[in-house]
């Protein structure tokens with residue numbers, strides 16, 4: 305980045321809020337995926353006006369801009385592969401309003417998901433989308449990724465909860481999309497921008513729906529002899545017209561790691577464990593849970609246990625939500641995939657996932673939102689092992705291919721980012737991709753917002769990801 309651009313950025317947001325020292329840049333080199341590249345500068349605006357100024361400067365100097373929340377993304381979305389500006393929204397972290405009467409909240413993009421839920425709970429409300437990363441990830445990142453979470457099976461993913469947004473386009477202009485009115489006339493631009501992964505606009509304010517806290521919540525843990533029997537149980541529950549608030553699965557490997565860390569009481573001899581939650585009025589929740597339990601037991605469930613109180617419930621969830629971290633007990637690195645399959649094909653695809661892992665001599669742990677067929681095979685490896693990345697990437701690709709061949713799709717919630725843009729032609733024809741590109745061009749004609757993501761990237765020489773560890777080297781990307 306030239307000195308003039310850097311000076312202008314410092315003037316726009318304050319010298320303390322621009323980081324360009326090569327040592328400090330390394331902190332922003334990665335997200336939670338397996339890829340990384342250094343930005344030229346990290347810029348921390350304080351408000352919408354400063355975001356607008358930064359984008360105008362970037363446009364004038366032809367600099368790429370990659371918006372960044374907490375960097376917990378799993379598909380490389382926040383990685384600055386073309387360098388330029390990493391635009392961190394971390395300083396914009398105010399909850400601007402909780403309107404209990406209208407059950408809405410208006411927040412800045414850097415608000416952490418769990419902070420919003422905790423603030424809403426003080427008024428008897430909650431924000432439903434709860435990614436397992438909710439202690440760290442931001443509402444801006446959630447809106448950009450259209451994130452899901454354990455409770456999205458019943459309540460719906462982020463797009464079902466965002467009412468309106470303020471956004472800044474690549475030319476620095478500020479716009480408002482959506483709003484309070486439930487039946488908005490005109491084109492649904494909000495629908496276009498939620499889930500656009502930072503490629504079309506920078507989100508600077510978000511208005512979301514809040515829901516009343518349910519009167520009763522009941523959580524059940526059930527063990528199964530195999531992952532197949534657990535998968536059949538999931539299909540059976542849904543086939544009986546029951547949609548629990550959450551229906552999560554952990555396989556044997558995950559249960560072992562989680563139990564060693566959290567001591568949540570998961571049976572380590574289980575082939576798989578399901579965590580089921582239902583909520584609502586006290587009596588109906590109890591009745592529904594009894595029905596679920598009978599169905600699970602008719603599918604070989606054993607050691608069924610309903611959490612006796614809020615503390616036990618929280619412990620069970622801590623294990624599930626902390627599962628990815630706990631897997632560090634098995635191997636130091638992970639590559640977490642995010643495919644979707646029709647629920648009835650779960651057992652077959654999980655078997656294929658196991659076969660692929662075996663063929664590439666890689667341990668795999670499955671922890672996922674089973675209720676909506678969203679698979680998360682987590683390939684565990686040690687980056688220090690020579691040549692391991694090649695096996696990891698090939699295995700990951702084959703697992704995703706198995707999902708597509710079973711009638712599924714490339715991502716349930718983690719987005720396409722950098723990780724899966726080369727695979728977009730598996731599910732979209734050239735005309736579809738061209739139509740999507742033309743929509744992006746309307747919002748970002750110069751292509752400066754998060755370039756090289758989502759759309760297949762003609763400039764990337766290798767179709768495969770080039771994952772690595774340590775300090776970024778340009779040569780590894782191009």
Ligand SMILES: Cc1cc2nc3c(=O)[nH]c(=O)nc-3n(C[C@H](O)[C@H](O)[C@H](O)COP(=O)(O)OP(=O)(O)OC[C@H]3O[C@@H](n4cnc5c(N)ncnc54)[C@H](O)[C@@H]3O)c2cc1C
Nearest residue numbers: 373374375376377381436442444445448451452502507717
């Ligand atoms: C342990 C773990 C568990 C997870 N569990 C889940 C889960 O259950 N469900 C789920 O869906 N995901 C999950 N994730 C993935 C991740 O947490 C989500 O994708 C999350 O929404 C990312 O938020 P973030 O603030 O970290 O965004 P980042 O990673 O910083 O960015 C993600 C993308 O959003 C864009 N972006 C960020 N902020 C803005 C903004 N203000 N304007 C425009 N674009 C923006 C970035 O450019 C990037 O493309 C998990 C991740 C981890 C590490």
